[in-house]
Amino acid sequence: MPVGQAILDQNDRLAERNRGYFRARGLLVLNVVSSPGSGKTTFLRDTLLRLKGQLRPGVIVGDLATENDGLRLRESGAPVVQITTGTVCHLEAEMIGRAVGKLPADQLDLLIIENVGNLVCPASYDLGEDLRVVLLSVTEGEDKPLKYPPMFQSADAAVISKMDLAGPCAFDRRLALENLGQAAPRARIFEVSARTGIGMEGWIDYLVQQQRAARNRSLLG
Ligand SMILES: Nc1nc2c(ncn2[C@@H]2O[C@H](COP(=O)(O)OP(=O)(O)OP(=O)(O)O)[C@@H](O)[C@H]2O)c(=O)[nH]1
Numbered sequence: 286m287p288v289g290q291a292i293l294d295q296n297d298r299l300a301e302r303n304r305g306y307f308r309a310r311g312l313l314v315l316n317v318v319s320s321p322g323s324g325k326t327t328f329l330r331d332t333l334l335r336l337k338g339q340l341r342p343g344v345i346v347g348d349l350a351t352e353n354d355g356l357r358l359r360e361s362g363a364p365v366v367q368i369t370t371g372t373v374c375h376l377e378a379e380m381i382g383r384a385v386g387k388l389p390a391d392q393l394d395l396l397i398i399e400n401v402g403n404l405v406c407p408a409s410y411d412l413g414e415d416l417r418v419v420l421l422s423v424t425e426g427e428d429k430p431l432k433y434p435p436m437f438q439s440a441d442a443a444v445i446s447k448m449d450l451a452g453p454c455a456f457d458r459r460l461a462l463e464n465l466g467q468a469a470p471r472a473r474i475f476e477v478s479a480r481t482g483i484g485m486e487g488w489i490d491y492l493v494q495q496q497r498a499a500r501n502r503s504l505l506g
């Protein structure tokens with residue numbers, strides 16, 4: 286077996302182990318992916334602030350270097366574990382298994398994983414998540430879903446971010462939605478701005494509903 290395939294198989298086994306751990310606790314787990322700078326941390330920080338009093342979230346965030354995003358997310362009051370991968374361009378199931386041990390998992394009902402900013406490698410690594418959430422910012426071009434198919438094909442939700450910049454960027458909304466419909470056929474689409482708050486309510490309602498479903502699945506065993 287090629288070395289690359291063996292690594293992915295091993296990752297899949299560890300992802301299943303993570304999934305069992307998460308399911309047993311009724312945790313809803315998100316794997317949030319996008320190209321660098323699409324607005325993941327800004328969107329997630331706002332999400333955490335809006336979830337106060339509704340859900341109990343914890344966060345794992347991955348970057349090659351710096352604790353910057355971990356510090357920004359911690360401002361919400363949620364427990365956050367920062368992983369620095371060095372040269373690795375994605376998070377792996379084994380890294381998540383170790384990081385989750387540093388969170389008070391039994392006191393959480395939502396785990397948000399912010400993956401390393403990269404529209405290619407994270408697509409191949411299952412982390413044991415329930416939902417894969419891909420961001421596409423209005424500043425990066427409407428054709429990205431067509432150019433990076435694996436990341437979009439596997440998405441359960443697609444978030445068009447930085448909508449406040451749609452006008453100045455001459456963002457072609459119709460084309461972006463058409464491309465997302467083609468590349469991410471399963472994905473529920475949200476159009477948001479973490480800067481102005483547009484679209485955030487619908488996203489929060491979706492998370493609360495999904496968490497309820499995860500909890501019910503766990504109670505049914
Ligand atoms: N105008 C506007 N700017 C935004 C919005 N969201 C994020 N930004 C800006 O976009 C830049 C990148 O945002 P981040 O949240 O760091 O993006 P990221 O995807 O987490 O970046 P990496 O973790 O490095 O991949 C920052 O300068 C943010 O202030 C938004 O909704 N509107």
Ligand SMILES: [Mg+2]
Binds near residue numbers: 327
């Ligand atoms: Mg970030």
